[in-house]
Amino acid sequence: MRRPQRQLAASLLLVLALGACARAEPPDSTPPTTPTGLTAASGSSTTVHVMWEAATDDRAVTGYQVLQDGRPVKDLPATTLMTDVTGLVPGSRHAFAVVARDAAGNTSPATPAVAATTLRATAEDREPPTAPRTLRATPDGPTAALLTWTPARDDTRVTAYDVHQAGVRIHTAPGTATTARLTGLRPGTAYSLTLRARDAAENTSPDSPPAELTTAPAPGAPPNTSPRALAAASADGEITLSWTPPETGGPVTHHELHIDGRFATTIVWGAAPPTGRATYTFPAQAKPGTTYTLTLRARLPDGTWGDFSAPRTVTVR
Incomplete structure:
Protein backbone atom coordinates (compact mmCIF):
# COMPACT_ATOMS: atom_id res chain seq x y z
CA MET A 1 0.00 0.00 0.00
CA ARG A 2 2.84 2.43 0.68
CA ARG A 3 4.30 2.24 -2.84
CA PRO A 4 1.11 3.44 -4.59
CA GLN A 5 0.82 6.30 -2.08
CA ARG A 6 4.40 7.37 -2.80
CA GLN A 7 3.74 7.13 -6.54
CA LEU A 8 0.59 9.23 -6.14
CA ALA A 9 2.51 11.87 -4.16
CA ALA A 10 5.23 11.96 -6.82
CA SER A 11 2.62 12.34 -9.55
CA LEU A 12 0.99 15.23 -7.70
CA LEU A 13 4.35 16.99 -7.30
CA LEU A 14 5.01 16.54 -11.02
CA VAL A 15 1.61 18.00 -11.89
CA LEU A 16 2.20 20.97 -9.59
CA ALA A 17 5.65 21.57 -11.07
CA LEU A 18 4.27 21.43 -14.61
CA GLY A 19 1.50 23.83 -13.60
CA ALA A 20 4.03 26.24 -12.13
CA CYS A 21 6.04 26.10 -15.35
CA ALA A 22 2.89 26.78 -17.35
CA ARG A 23 2.15 29.85 -15.24
CA ALA A 24 5.71 31.27 -15.45
CA GLU A 25 5.84 34.80 -16.78
CA PRO A 26 7.00 35.12 -20.39
CA PRO A 27 10.41 36.74 -20.90
CA ASP A 28 10.44 40.53 -20.90
CA SER A 29 11.22 41.76 -24.40
CA THR A 30 9.57 45.21 -24.20
CA PRO A 31 12.06 48.08 -23.88
CA PRO A 32 11.40 51.19 -21.78
CA THR A 33 10.21 54.37 -23.44
CA THR A 34 12.74 57.01 -24.38
CA PRO A 35 13.42 59.50 -21.57
CA THR A 36 12.08 62.99 -22.26
CA GLY A 37 12.95 66.58 -21.39
CA LEU A 38 16.72 66.19 -21.78
CA THR A 39 18.77 69.32 -21.05
CA ALA A 40 22.52 69.88 -20.88
CA ALA A 41 24.15 73.04 -19.55
CA SER A 42 27.70 73.95 -18.64
CA GLY A 43 28.20 75.40 -15.18
CA SER A 44 32.00 75.62 -15.33
CA SER A 45 34.95 75.25 -17.70
CA THR A 46 35.14 71.47 -17.12
CA THR A 47 31.59 70.36 -16.24
CA VAL A 48 28.23 69.88 -17.98
CA HIS A 49 25.07 69.21 -15.98
CA VAL A 50 22.66 66.78 -17.69
CA MET A 51 19.00 66.35 -16.61
CA TRP A 52 16.03 64.39 -18.00
CA GLU A 53 12.53 63.19 -17.11
CA ALA A 54 11.78 59.58 -16.21
CA ALA A 55 11.10 56.88 -18.77
CA THR A 56 8.36 54.27 -18.30
CA ASP A 57 8.35 50.49 -18.72
CA ASP A 58 5.78 47.68 -18.69
CA ARG A 59 7.53 46.35 -15.56
CA ALA A 60 10.09 48.81 -14.20
CA VAL A 61 12.90 51.04 -15.35
CA THR A 62 16.04 50.00 -13.45
CA GLY A 63 18.61 52.54 -14.65
CA TYR A 64 19.87 55.09 -17.13
CA GLN A 65 23.00 55.40 -19.24
CA VAL A 66 24.36 58.82 -20.20
CA LEU A 67 26.10 59.11 -23.55
CA GLN A 68 28.71 61.75 -24.40
CA ASP A 69 29.40 62.11 -28.12
CA GLY A 70 27.84 58.67 -28.60
CA ARG A 71 29.95 56.92 -25.94
CA PRO A 72 28.63 55.73 -22.52
CA VAL A 73 30.09 57.82 -19.68
CA LYS A 74 27.68 57.26 -16.76
CA ASP A 75 25.49 54.38 -15.50
CA LEU A 76 22.92 55.54 -12.96
CA PRO A 77 20.06 54.00 -10.93
CA ALA A 78 16.44 54.58 -11.89
CA THR A 79 15.98 57.08 -9.06
CA THR A 80 18.61 59.45 -10.52
CA LEU A 81 17.43 61.90 -13.18
CA MET A 82 20.45 64.20 -13.37
CA THR A 83 24.23 64.05 -13.25
CA ASP A 84 27.40 66.07 -13.81
CA VAL A 85 29.77 65.00 -16.58
CA THR A 86 33.15 66.23 -15.39
CA GLY A 87 36.76 66.37 -16.58
CA LEU A 88 35.92 68.09 -19.87
CA VAL A 89 38.22 70.44 -21.78
CA PRO A 90 37.48 74.17 -21.33
CA GLY A 91 35.68 75.67 -24.30
CA SER A 92 34.82 72.26 -25.83
CA ARG A 93 31.49 71.30 -27.38
CA HIS A 94 29.85 67.92 -26.71
CA ALA A 95 26.59 66.13 -27.49
CA PHE A 96 24.74 64.29 -24.72
CA ALA A 97 21.98 61.68 -24.81
CA VAL A 98 20.33 59.29 -22.33
CA VAL A 99 19.13 55.67 -22.63
CA ALA A 100 16.79 53.87 -20.18
CA ARG A 101 17.10 50.17 -19.33
CA ASP A 102 15.04 47.54 -17.49
CA ALA A 103 15.92 44.45 -15.42
CA ALA A 104 15.90 42.20 -18.48
CA GLY A 105 18.54 44.34 -20.20
CA ASN A 106 16.14 45.93 -22.68
CA THR A 107 17.18 49.47 -23.58
CA SER A 108 15.15 52.35 -24.91
CA PRO A 109 16.06 54.34 -27.99
CA ALA A 110 18.45 57.13 -27.07
CA THR A 111 17.05 60.60 -26.59
CA PRO A 112 17.76 63.12 -29.31
CA ALA A 113 21.23 64.50 -28.56
CA VAL A 114 21.55 67.87 -26.84
CA ALA A 115 24.72 69.92 -27.28
CA ALA A 116 26.54 71.93 -24.61
CA THR A 117 29.81 73.86 -24.67
CA THR A 118 31.95 74.14 -21.55
CA LEU A 119 32.89 77.62 -20.43
CA ARG A 120 36.28 78.96 -21.35
CA ALA A 121 38.93 78.93 -18.65
CA THR A 122 39.39 82.24 -16.84
CA ALA A 123 41.97 83.66 -14.49
CA GLU A 124 41.94 82.10 -11.01
CA ASP A 125 38.72 83.03 -9.24
CA ARG A 126 38.23 82.38 -5.55
CA GLU A 127 35.35 84.77 -4.89
CA PRO A 128 32.00 82.98 -4.47
CA PRO A 129 28.71 84.54 -5.59
CA THR A 130 26.37 86.11 -3.08
CA ALA A 131 23.42 84.02 -1.88
CA PRO A 132 20.27 84.23 -4.01
CA THR A 215 2.47 69.74 -2.97
CA ALA A 216 -1.20 69.22 -3.72
CA PRO A 217 -2.60 65.87 -2.53
CA ALA A 218 -3.38 63.17 -5.04
CA PRO A 219 -7.06 63.02 -6.08
CA GLY A 220 -9.11 61.56 -3.23
CA ALA A 221 -6.24 61.70 -0.74
CA PRO A 222 -6.78 63.23 2.73
CA PRO A 223 -5.30 66.68 3.52
CA ASN A 224 -1.67 66.98 4.58
CA THR A 225 -1.08 66.53 8.33
CA SER A 226 2.61 67.46 8.63
CA PRO A 227 3.98 69.80 11.33
CA ARG A 228 4.64 73.23 9.78
CA ALA A 229 7.52 75.70 9.78
CA LEU A 230 10.05 73.40 11.44
CA ALA A 231 13.17 75.29 12.56
CA ALA A 232 16.38 73.89 14.05
CA ALA A 233 19.32 75.55 15.81
CA SER A 234 22.38 74.21 17.64
CA ALA A 235 24.41 75.71 20.50
CA ASP A 236 26.55 74.31 23.33
CA GLY A 237 26.17 70.73 22.12
CA GLU A 238 22.36 70.87 22.08
CA ILE A 239 19.79 71.08 19.29
CA THR A 240 16.57 73.04 19.71
CA LEU A 241 13.58 72.46 17.45
CA SER A 242 10.50 74.62 17.08
CA TRP A 243 7.43 74.03 14.93
CA THR A 244 3.70 74.55 14.59
CA PRO A 245 1.68 71.34 15.19
CA PRO A 246 -0.80 70.37 12.47
CA GLU A 247 -4.48 71.13 12.76
CA THR A 248 -6.09 67.76 13.43
CA GLY A 249 -9.35 68.63 15.14
CA GLY A 250 -7.94 67.63 18.52
CA PRO A 251 -4.86 68.06 20.74
CA VAL A 252 -1.58 66.72 19.39
CA THR A 253 0.15 65.07 22.35
CA HIS A 254 2.85 63.05 20.56
CA HIS A 255 5.43 63.89 17.92
CA GLU A 256 7.96 61.49 16.44
CA LEU A 257 11.48 62.76 15.65
CA HIS A 258 13.54 61.18 12.89
CA ILE A 259 17.25 61.95 12.38
CA ASP A 260 18.84 61.18 9.01
CA GLY A 261 15.79 59.15 8.07
CA ARG A 262 15.81 56.94 11.18
CA PHE A 263 13.51 57.03 14.20
CA ALA A 264 15.18 58.84 17.13
CA THR A 265 12.58 59.48 19.85
CA THR A 266 8.94 60.24 20.62
CA ILE A 267 8.20 63.66 22.09
CA VAL A 268 5.27 63.38 24.52
CA TRP A 269 3.50 66.49 25.84
CA GLY A 270 1.01 64.76 28.12
CA ALA A 271 -2.41 66.23 28.83
CA ALA A 272 -1.57 69.85 27.98
CA PRO A 273 0.29 70.11 24.64
CA PRO A 274 1.34 73.56 23.38
CA THR A 275 -1.43 75.52 21.72
CA GLY A 276 0.93 77.47 19.44
CA ARG A 277 4.58 76.97 18.57
CA ALA A 278 6.15 73.93 20.20
CA THR A 279 9.82 73.63 21.18
CA TYR A 280 12.03 70.68 22.09
CA THR A 281 15.73 70.59 23.04
CA PHE A 282 17.91 67.49 23.08
CA PRO A 283 21.66 66.77 23.39
CA ALA A 284 23.52 66.30 20.13
CA GLN A 285 25.48 63.09 20.61
CA ALA A 286 28.02 63.86 17.91
CA LYS A 287 31.13 65.96 17.58
CA PRO A 288 30.88 69.61 16.47
CA GLY A 289 30.61 70.00 12.72
CA THR A 290 28.33 66.98 12.30
CA THR A 291 25.26 67.73 10.18
CA TYR A 292 21.88 66.14 10.88
CA THR A 293 18.71 66.07 8.76
CA LEU A 294 15.63 66.27 10.98
CA THR A 295 11.96 65.53 10.31
CA LEU A 296 8.87 65.37 12.52
CA ARG A 297 5.45 63.81 12.32
CA ALA A 298 2.49 64.03 14.68
CA ARG A 299 0.24 61.33 16.10
CA LEU A 300 -3.29 62.02 14.95
CA PRO A 301 -6.43 61.71 17.11
CA ASP A 302 -7.22 58.32 15.54
CA GLY A 303 -3.87 56.95 16.75
CA THR A 304 -2.13 56.87 13.36
CA TRP A 305 0.96 58.90 12.45
CA GLY A 306 0.56 61.83 10.09
CA ASP A 307 2.74 63.16 7.28
CA PHE A 308 6.38 64.09 7.82
CA SER A 309 7.38 67.73 8.03
CA ALA A 310 9.68 69.32 5.50
CA PRO A 311 13.22 68.27 6.51
CA ARG A 312 15.65 70.63 8.21
CA THR A 313 19.43 70.33 8.34
CA VAL A 314 21.40 71.52 11.38
CA THR A 315 25.12 71.47 12.15
CA VAL A 316 26.19 70.58 15.68
CA ARG A 317 27.95 73.47 17.47
Whole structure:
Protein backbone atom coordinates (compact mmCIF):
# COMPACT_ATOMS: atom_id res chain seq x y z
CA MET A 1 0.00 0.00 0.00
CA ARG A 2 2.84 2.43 0.68
CA ARG A 3 4.30 2.24 -2.84
CA PRO A 4 1.11 3.44 -4.59
CA GLN A 5 0.82 6.30 -2.08
CA ARG A 6 4.40 7.37 -2.80
CA GLN A 7 3.74 7.13 -6.54
CA LEU A 8 0.59 9.23 -6.14
CA ALA A 9 2.51 11.87 -4.16
CA ALA A 10 5.23 11.96 -6.82
CA SER A 11 2.62 12.34 -9.55
CA LEU A 12 0.99 15.23 -7.70
CA LEU A 13 4.35 16.99 -7.30
CA LEU A 14 5.01 16.54 -11.02
CA VAL A 15 1.61 18.00 -11.89
CA LEU A 16 2.20 20.97 -9.59
CA ALA A 17 5.65 21.57 -11.07
CA LEU A 18 4.27 21.43 -14.61
CA GLY A 19 1.50 23.83 -13.60
CA ALA A 20 4.03 26.24 -12.13
CA CYS A 21 6.04 26.10 -15.35
CA ALA A 22 2.89 26.78 -17.35
CA ARG A 23 2.15 29.85 -15.24
CA ALA A 24 5.71 31.27 -15.45
CA GLU A 25 5.84 34.80 -16.78
CA PRO A 26 7.00 35.12 -20.39
CA PRO A 27 10.41 36.74 -20.90
CA ASP A 28 10.44 40.53 -20.90
CA SER A 29 11.22 41.76 -24.40
CA THR A 30 9.57 45.21 -24.20
CA PRO A 31 12.06 48.08 -23.88
CA PRO A 32 11.40 51.19 -21.78
CA THR A 33 10.21 54.37 -23.44
CA THR A 34 12.74 57.01 -24.38
CA PRO A 35 13.42 59.50 -21.57
CA THR A 36 12.08 62.99 -22.26
CA GLY A 37 12.95 66.58 -21.39
CA LEU A 38 16.72 66.19 -21.78
CA THR A 39 18.77 69.32 -21.05
CA ALA A 40 22.52 69.88 -20.88
CA ALA A 41 24.15 73.04 -19.55
CA SER A 42 27.70 73.95 -18.64
CA GLY A 43 28.20 75.40 -15.18
CA SER A 44 32.00 75.62 -15.33
CA SER A 45 34.95 75.25 -17.70
CA THR A 46 35.14 71.47 -17.12
CA THR A 47 31.59 70.36 -16.24
CA VAL A 48 28.23 69.88 -17.98
CA HIS A 49 25.07 69.21 -15.98
CA VAL A 50 22.66 66.78 -17.69
CA MET A 51 19.00 66.35 -16.61
CA TRP A 52 16.03 64.39 -18.00
CA GLU A 53 12.53 63.19 -17.11
CA ALA A 54 11.78 59.58 -16.21
CA ALA A 55 11.10 56.88 -18.77
CA THR A 56 8.36 54.27 -18.30
CA ASP A 57 8.35 50.49 -18.72
CA ASP A 58 5.78 47.68 -18.69
CA ARG A 59 7.53 46.35 -15.56
CA ALA A 60 10.09 48.81 -14.20
CA VAL A 61 12.90 51.04 -15.35
CA THR A 62 16.04 50.00 -13.45
CA GLY A 63 18.61 52.54 -14.65
CA TYR A 64 19.87 55.09 -17.13
CA GLN A 65 23.00 55.40 -19.24
CA VAL A 66 24.36 58.82 -20.20
CA LEU A 67 26.10 59.11 -23.55
CA GLN A 68 28.71 61.75 -24.40
CA ASP A 69 29.40 62.11 -28.12
CA GLY A 70 27.84 58.67 -28.60
CA ARG A 71 29.95 56.92 -25.94
CA PRO A 72 28.63 55.73 -22.52
CA VAL A 73 30.09 57.82 -19.68
CA LYS A 74 27.68 57.26 -16.76
CA ASP A 75 25.49 54.38 -15.50
CA LEU A 76 22.92 55.54 -12.96
CA PRO A 77 20.06 54.00 -10.93
CA ALA A 78 16.44 54.58 -11.89
CA THR A 79 15.98 57.08 -9.06
CA THR A 80 18.61 59.45 -10.52
CA LEU A 81 17.43 61.90 -13.18
CA MET A 82 20.45 64.20 -13.37
CA THR A 83 24.23 64.05 -13.25
CA ASP A 84 27.40 66.07 -13.81
CA VAL A 85 29.77 65.00 -16.58
CA THR A 86 33.15 66.23 -15.39
CA GLY A 87 36.76 66.37 -16.58
CA LEU A 88 35.92 68.09 -19.87
CA VAL A 89 38.22 70.44 -21.78
CA PRO A 90 37.48 74.17 -21.33
CA GLY A 91 35.68 75.67 -24.30
CA SER A 92 34.82 72.26 -25.83
CA ARG A 93 31.49 71.30 -27.38
CA HIS A 94 29.85 67.92 -26.71
CA ALA A 95 26.59 66.13 -27.49
CA PHE A 96 24.74 64.29 -24.72
CA ALA A 97 21.98 61.68 -24.81
CA VAL A 98 20.33 59.29 -22.33
CA VAL A 99 19.13 55.67 -22.63
CA ALA A 100 16.79 53.87 -20.18
CA ARG A 101 17.10 50.17 -19.33
CA ASP A 102 15.04 47.54 -17.49
CA ALA A 103 15.92 44.45 -15.42
CA ALA A 104 15.90 42.20 -18.48
CA GLY A 105 18.54 44.34 -20.20
CA ASN A 106 16.14 45.93 -22.68
CA THR A 107 17.18 49.47 -23.58
CA SER A 108 15.15 52.35 -24.91
CA PRO A 109 16.06 54.34 -27.99
CA ALA A 110 18.45 57.13 -27.07
CA THR A 111 17.05 60.60 -26.59
CA PRO A 112 17.76 63.12 -29.31
CA ALA A 113 21.23 64.50 -28.56
CA VAL A 114 21.55 67.87 -26.84
CA ALA A 115 24.72 69.92 -27.28
CA ALA A 116 26.54 71.93 -24.61
CA THR A 117 29.81 73.86 -24.67
CA THR A 118 31.95 74.14 -21.55
CA LEU A 119 32.89 77.62 -20.43
CA ARG A 120 36.28 78.96 -21.35
CA ALA A 121 38.93 78.93 -18.65
CA THR A 122 39.39 82.24 -16.84
CA ALA A 123 41.97 83.66 -14.49
CA GLU A 124 41.94 82.10 -11.01
CA ASP A 125 38.72 83.03 -9.24
CA ARG A 126 38.23 82.38 -5.55
CA GLU A 127 35.35 84.77 -4.89
CA PRO A 128 32.00 82.98 -4.47
CA PRO A 129 28.71 84.54 -5.59
CA THR A 130 26.37 86.11 -3.08
CA ALA A 131 23.42 84.02 -1.88
CA PRO A 132 20.27 84.23 -4.01
CA ARG A 133 17.47 86.16 -2.30
CA THR A 134 13.70 85.99 -1.95
CA LEU A 135 13.34 82.36 -3.00
CA ARG A 136 9.67 81.46 -3.41
CA ALA A 137 8.12 78.06 -4.09
CA THR A 138 4.58 77.46 -5.37
CA PRO A 139 2.95 74.05 -5.88
CA ASP A 140 2.13 73.24 -9.50
CA GLY A 141 -0.15 70.24 -9.10
CA PRO A 142 0.64 67.15 -7.00
CA THR A 143 4.11 66.39 -8.43
CA ALA A 144 5.65 69.71 -9.48
CA ALA A 145 6.57 73.15 -8.13
CA LEU A 146 7.54 76.54 -9.54
CA LEU A 147 10.48 78.43 -8.02
CA THR A 148 11.35 82.10 -8.42
CA TRP A 149 14.25 84.07 -6.94
CA THR A 150 16.23 87.29 -7.05
CA PRO A 151 19.56 86.84 -8.86
CA ALA A 152 22.84 86.44 -6.99
CA ARG A 153 25.86 88.65 -7.73
CA ASP A 154 29.40 87.58 -8.61
CA ASP A 155 32.68 89.34 -9.47
CA THR A 156 32.75 87.46 -12.79
CA ARG A 157 29.31 85.97 -13.47
CA VAL A 158 26.89 83.41 -12.08
CA THR A 159 26.84 80.32 -14.31
CA ALA A 160 24.35 78.05 -12.49
CA TYR A 161 21.80 77.85 -9.69
CA ASP A 162 21.50 74.60 -7.70
CA VAL A 163 18.25 73.70 -5.90
CA HIS A 164 18.78 71.68 -2.71
CA GLN A 165 16.35 69.65 -0.63
CA ALA A 166 17.72 68.70 2.82
CA GLY A 167 21.26 69.29 1.57
CA VAL A 168 20.84 67.19 -1.60
CA ARG A 169 20.90 68.85 -5.01
CA ILE A 170 17.75 67.98 -6.94
CA HIS A 171 17.83 70.49 -9.82
CA THR A 172 20.18 72.88 -11.61
CA ALA A 173 19.14 75.97 -13.57
CA PRO A 174 21.26 78.18 -15.86
CA GLY A 175 22.99 81.19 -14.37
CA THR A 176 20.74 83.53 -16.34
CA ALA A 177 17.54 82.02 -14.91
CA THR A 178 15.38 83.44 -12.15
CA THR A 179 12.74 80.69 -12.33
CA ALA A 180 12.71 76.89 -12.39
CA ARG A 181 10.11 74.14 -12.52
CA LEU A 182 10.71 71.08 -10.36
CA THR A 183 9.13 67.76 -11.35
CA GLY A 184 9.06 64.30 -9.84
CA LEU A 185 7.85 65.48 -6.41
CA ARG A 186 5.50 63.42 -4.25
CA PRO A 187 1.83 64.38 -3.85
CA GLY A 188 0.78 65.87 -0.52
CA THR A 189 4.37 66.16 0.72
CA ALA A 190 6.10 69.01 2.56
CA TYR A 191 9.40 70.29 1.14
CA SER A 192 11.98 72.80 2.32
CA LEU A 193 14.10 74.08 -0.57
CA THR A 194 17.21 76.25 -0.72
CA LEU A 195 19.13 77.72 -3.63
CA ARG A 196 22.89 78.19 -4.21
CA ALA A 197 24.64 80.13 -6.96
CA ARG A 198 27.81 78.92 -8.71
CA ASP A 199 30.37 80.62 -10.94
CA ALA A 200 32.63 79.25 -13.68
CA ALA A 201 35.36 78.38 -11.15
CA GLU A 202 32.85 76.23 -9.18
CA ASN A 203 32.76 78.69 -6.29
CA THR A 204 29.43 78.22 -4.51
CA SER A 205 27.39 80.80 -2.63
CA PRO A 206 25.82 80.33 0.80
CA ASP A 207 22.28 78.96 0.85
CA SER A 208 19.36 81.24 0.20
CA PRO A 209 16.75 81.51 2.93
CA PRO A 210 14.60 78.35 2.68
CA ALA A 211 11.30 78.25 0.84
CA GLU A 212 8.67 75.79 2.02
CA LEU A 213 5.82 74.27 0.09
CA THR A 214 3.43 71.35 0.30
CA THR A 215 2.47 69.74 -2.97
CA ALA A 216 -1.20 69.22 -3.72
CA PRO A 217 -2.60 65.87 -2.53
CA ALA A 218 -3.38 63.17 -5.04
CA PRO A 219 -7.06 63.02 -6.08
CA GLY A 220 -9.11 61.56 -3.23
CA ALA A 221 -6.24 61.70 -0.74
CA PRO A 222 -6.78 63.23 2.73
CA PRO A 223 -5.30 66.68 3.52
CA ASN A 224 -1.67 66.98 4.58
CA THR A 225 -1.08 66.53 8.33
CA SER A 226 2.61 67.46 8.63
CA PRO A 227 3.98 69.80 11.33
CA ARG A 228 4.64 73.23 9.78
CA ALA A 229 7.52 75.70 9.78
CA LEU A 230 10.05 73.40 11.44
CA ALA A 231 13.17 75.29 12.56
CA ALA A 232 16.38 73.89 14.05
CA ALA A 233 19.32 75.55 15.81
CA SER A 234 22.38 74.21 17.64
CA ALA A 235 24.41 75.71 20.50
CA ASP A 236 26.55 74.31 23.33
CA GLY A 237 26.17 70.73 22.12
CA GLU A 238 22.36 70.87 22.08
CA ILE A 239 19.79 71.08 19.29
CA THR A 240 16.57 73.04 19.71
CA LEU A 241 13.58 72.46 17.45
CA SER A 242 10.50 74.62 17.08
CA TRP A 243 7.43 74.03 14.93
CA THR A 244 3.70 74.55 14.59
CA PRO A 245 1.68 71.34 15.19
CA PRO A 246 -0.80 70.37 12.47
CA GLU A 247 -4.48 71.13 12.76
CA THR A 248 -6.09 67.76 13.43
CA GLY A 249 -9.35 68.63 15.14
CA GLY A 250 -7.94 67.63 18.52
CA PRO A 251 -4.86 68.06 20.74
CA VAL A 252 -1.58 66.72 19.39
CA THR A 253 0.15 65.07 22.35
CA HIS A 254 2.85 63.05 20.56
CA HIS A 255 5.43 63.89 17.92
CA GLU A 256 7.96 61.49 16.44
CA LEU A 257 11.48 62.76 15.65
CA HIS A 258 13.54 61.18 12.89
CA ILE A 259 17.25 61.95 12.38
CA ASP A 260 18.84 61.18 9.01
CA GLY A 261 15.79 59.15 8.07
CA ARG A 262 15.81 56.94 11.18
CA PHE A 263 13.51 57.03 14.20
CA ALA A 264 15.18 58.84 17.13
CA THR A 265 12.58 59.48 19.85
CA THR A 266 8.94 60.24 20.62
CA ILE A 267 8.20 63.66 22.09
CA VAL A 268 5.27 63.38 24.52
CA TRP A 269 3.50 66.49 25.84
CA GLY A 270 1.01 64.76 28.12
CA ALA A 271 -2.41 66.23 28.83
CA ALA A 272 -1.57 69.85 27.98
CA PRO A 273 0.29 70.11 24.64
CA PRO A 274 1.34 73.56 23.38
CA THR A 275 -1.43 75.52 21.72
CA GLY A 276 0.93 77.47 19.44
CA ARG A 277 4.58 76.97 18.57
CA ALA A 278 6.15 73.93 20.20
CA THR A 279 9.82 73.63 21.18
CA TYR A 280 12.03 70.68 22.09
CA THR A 281 15.73 70.59 23.04
CA PHE A 282 17.91 67.49 23.08
CA PRO A 283 21.66 66.77 23.39
CA ALA A 284 23.52 66.30 20.13
CA GLN A 285 25.48 63.09 20.61
CA ALA A 286 28.02 63.86 17.91
CA LYS A 287 31.13 65.96 17.58
CA PRO A 288 30.88 69.61 16.47
CA GLY A 289 30.61 70.00 12.72
CA THR A 290 28.33 66.98 12.30
CA THR A 291 25.26 67.73 10.18
CA TYR A 292 21.88 66.14 10.88
CA THR A 293 18.71 66.07 8.76
CA LEU A 294 15.63 66.27 10.98
CA THR A 295 11.96 65.53 10.31
CA LEU A 296 8.87 65.37 12.52
CA ARG A 297 5.45 63.81 12.32
CA ALA A 298 2.49 64.03 14.68
CA ARG A 299 0.24 61.33 16.10
CA LEU A 300 -3.29 62.02 14.95
CA PRO A 301 -6.43 61.71 17.11
CA ASP A 302 -7.22 58.32 15.54
CA GLY A 303 -3.87 56.95 16.75
CA THR A 304 -2.13 56.87 13.36
CA TRP A 305 0.96 58.90 12.45
CA GLY A 306 0.56 61.83 10.09
CA ASP A 307 2.74 63.16 7.28
CA PHE A 308 6.38 64.09 7.82
CA SER A 309 7.38 67.73 8.03
CA ALA A 310 9.68 69.32 5.50
CA PRO A 311 13.22 68.27 6.51
CA ARG A 312 15.65 70.63 8.21
CA THR A 313 19.43 70.33 8.34
CA VAL A 314 21.40 71.52 11.38
CA THR A 315 25.12 71.47 12.15
CA VAL A 316 26.19 70.58 15.68
CA ARG A 317 27.95 73.47 17.47
